[in-house]
Amino acid sequence: MSLRIIVVLAVLTGVTGSPGVMIRPEADPADMTAHPNSVPETVEDSEIYRQEVPVEEEAEEDVMATGELKPNHYQAQRAAKVVQHYLNTHYGSPFRLFGLHKVNSGNAEDVADSGRKYQLEISVQEIISNTTENCSAEVLFPRGEQQRSPKVQASCEELLKINSTAQEEALFQKYKTNQRLLSAQNLPDSYGHIEPDSEPLWHLGIVASSFVMLNESSENTLYNMAQVANITQLATENELLKFDCHILLHEMVSQEIVHWKLLFTWSPPEGVKVLQMEQLPHCQHHEKPPNTN
Numbered sequence: 001m002s003l004r005i006i007v008v009l010a011v012l013t014g015v016t017g018s019p020g021v022m023i024r025p026e027a028d029p030a031d032m033t034a035h036p037n038s039v040p041e042t043v044e045d046s047e048i049y050r051q052e053v054p055v056e057e058e059a060e061e062d063v064m065a066t067g068e069l070k071p072n073h074y075q076a077q078r079a080a081k082v083v084q085h086y087l088n089t090h091y092g093s094p095f096r097l098f099g100l101h102k103v104n105s106g107n108a109e110d111v112a113d114s115g116r117k118y119q120l121e122i123s124v125q126e127i128i129s130n131t132t133e134n135c136s137a138e139v140l141f142p143r144g145e146q147q148r149s150p151k152v153q154a155s156c157e158e159l160l161k162i163n164s165t166a167q168e169e170a171l172f173q174k175y176k177t178n179q180r181l182l183s184a185q186n187l188p189d190s191y192g193h194i195e196p197d198s199e200p201l202w203h204l205g206i207v208a209s210s211f212v213m214l215n216e217s218s219e220n221t222l223y224n225m226a227q228v229a230n231i232t233q234l235a236t237e238n239e240l241l242k243f244d245c246h247i248l249l250h251e252m253v254s255q256e257i258v259h260w261k262l263l264f265t266w267s268p269p270e271g272v273k274v275l276q277m278e279q280l281p282h283c284q285h286h287e288k289p290p291n292t293n
Contacts, residue, residue, distance in 0.1 A: 064116065064219065069106040076106035078222050079118040083137040085214035085223075086152035087124065092207035092272060094171055094200035095164035101125040101132050115143040116219065126159050128203075133158045141219050149215045168268040171200055175233065175241055187228040201231050204272065208264045209247045211274040222252040229259070240265040246280075
């Protein structure tokens with residue numbers, strides 16, 4: 001009898017353990033503050049590079065915090081990245097690009113039926129001149145069944161004083177008077193390299209892509225520009241340059257590579273204006289985006 005009791009106790013102990021407890025490795029918060037143009041290292045057919053998701057994000061993904069936020073918390077990072085796209089759509093050019101450098105502080109609150117509002121103190125970098133400034137920003141993610149782009153206000157006076165007019169005018173005249181229309185592919189290539197003559201086209205692609213990323217952003221997304229698959233200058237009779245562009249975006253949360261086709265114009269007085277944007281069907285065999293760590 002005593003032997004049977006021992007066996008039963010051993011079985012019960014195995015069944016009534018703690019199956020829900022899982023030990024996970026500590027994640028590096030720096031993963032959420034990558035360079036604004038960082039991309040996955042490789043894409044193997046339909047499988048893409050899986051970036052480790054921070055434990056904090058996995059545990060709290062469905063719980064939107066209010067009040068003060070940790071700067072490295074995923075909510076603050078995603079809202080701050082939207083500010084980067086907003087600045088590029090309004091002020092970006094081939095010689096002026098904005099990237100999120102650091103989140104200093106953040107606060108989130110529910111605003112009645114309007115949505116969720118984030119008050120942010122962030123550091124923004126103008127990448128080409130390597131100039132960094134602390135900026136205040138407000139991001140409102142609208143609430144509703146139909147997704148709408150976030151509303152953004154940002155104050156970055158010093159960065160906006162950077163004057164690139166002369167460079168832009170020179171580039172515009174060069175492109176306007178070229179004997180043949182420009183085109184380029186794979187910016188950057190699989191080694192992260194871009195030919196110097198193609199850098200302005202890459203920068204124009206980044207600015208144009210920010211229109212898509214701003215429009216598609218929500219509290220559940222985090223977009224990075226991955227690659228300009230191809231960009232082609234189109235003939236035009238007015239004082240605008242026109243480009244057809246195929247871009248690859250890296251959605252960091254889902255780890256998807258998303259393809260978009262854009263039609264946009266650029267001139268120094270008007271800036272970049274996106275005329276059409278179309279998401280392309282999911283590809284079964286992805287290109288390998290470059291490694292630009």
